[in-house]
Amino acid sequence: MKRSLFFRNIFSTFLVLFLVTSFSAQTNQPQPKTYSNGRGGKVTLPQGDISFADEVVSFQVGNPEPMTGYTNPKEALGPPNWKGDTSGFVTLGCGGTLILKFTDNALVNIDGPDLYVFEVGNFIEPTLLSISKDGKKWIEVGKIRGGTAAVDIGDSVKTGEKFNYIKLTDLKQECEGLWPGADIDAVAAIGTGMQINLNSSILFPTGSFVLKPEAKAELSKVVVQLKDYTGVQLVIEGHTDNVGFAPANKILSEKRARAVNDFFESALKGKKLKINYYGYGDQYPVAPNDSKAGQEKNRRVELVVLPLK
Numbered sequence: 480m481k482r483s484l485f486f487r488n489i490f491s492t493f494l495v496l497f498l499v500t501s502f503s504a505q506t507n508q509p510q511p512k513t514y515s516n517g518r519g520g521k522v523t524l525p526q527g528d529i530s531f532a533d534e535v536v537s538f539q540v541g542n543p544e545p546m547t548g549y550t551n552p553k554e555a556l557g558p559p560n561w562k563g564d565t566s567g568f569v570t571l572g573c574g575g576t577l578i579l580k581f582t583d584n585a586l587v588n589i590d591g592p593d594l595y596v597f598e599v600g601n602f603i604e605p606t607l608l609s610i611s612k613d614g615k616k617w618i619e620v621g622k623i624r625g626g627t628a629a630v631d632i633g634d635s636v637k638t639g640e641k642f643n644y645i646k647l648t649d650l651k652q653e654c655e656g657l658w659p660g661a662d663i664d665a666v667a668a669i670g671t672g673m674q675i676n677l678n679s680s681i682l683f684p685t686g687s688f689v690l691k692p693e694a695k696a697e698l699s700k701v702v703v704q705l706k707d708y709t710g711v712q713l714v715i716e717g718h719t720d721n722v723g724f725a726p727a728n729k730i731l732s733e734k735r736a737r738a739v740n741d742f743f744e745s746a747l748k749g750k751k752l753k754i755n756y757y758g759y760g761d762q763y764p765v766a767p768n769d770s771k772a773g774q775e776k777n778r779r780v781e782l783v784v785l786p787l788k
Contacts, residue, residue: 541572639755733758
């Protein structure tokens with residue numbers, strides 16, 4: 480299982496030391512792995528089992544519904560396990576909607592296809608794909624169709640942007656029989672990497688974008704763990720709470736992301752390196768801003784680590 484390969488859900492309130500210790504358990508790069516798409520074809524994912532969606536956020540079955548026993552949305556999590564018409568997939572129903580989340584990894588816009596949707600069964604039903612950073616604000620990518628649909632999200636978002644939520648909505652074009660609507664076996668991010676969330680209070684003094692000495696020491700431990708990578712692609716995002724002036728918060732988040740970028744550029748000098756960094760201010764909270772505890776969680780830097788060949 481992918482959770483034996485990488486540390487489990489990491490929350491922004493954890494200390495950097497704990498994060499790095501968890502990270503050190505993974506000493507080698509993830510290896511490519513080939514999967515069956517349910518129609519005799521093969522799909523190779525560069526990151527193996529870590530590529531797949533981890534959590535069901537919501538599922539609204541369509542109308543008409545499929546026959547009893549085929550509406551378990553958890554069947555869409557993890558690697559594909561379709562077993563013919565007997566099990567291993569969820570049927571959306573006519574017009575049904577499924578929202579999934581990547582937790583220990585993230586969907587990243589890379590060059591070429593970014594996402595695979597393993598759609599199985601006797602018919603190939605189209606769905607509408609949308610993606611989101613926070614599960615609230617959605618970007619519509621468009622219609623997808625195919626036994627294994629390879630999707631490039633690059634026309635809809637910036638290079639190197641990361642997303643943790645995907646939404647599949649059946650388009651009501653195949654609504655007959657026992658399994659009306661799309662049949663989803665698995666969803667995988669091709670451009671995926673391990674995600675680390677760092678609390679800004681660990682990294683920076685209040686209101687500052689200058690890294691603390693202890694933050695540099697801990698981030699250096701992350702660098703050590705990348706020694707086996709021939710190249711590294713990093714996605715860095717800065718976030719704040721909603722206290723103060725929104726434009727100033729956005730600027731601060733950008734400068735903090737840039738500070739982490741500069742650290743890794745210097746520390747990984749000589750290694751093939753690609754970094755994208757962004758500052759989002761208070762646009763994407765992970766907790767309510769109506770308490771100090773929630774504000775603390777929202778002041779964070781998110782880092783995604785991908786091998787670069």
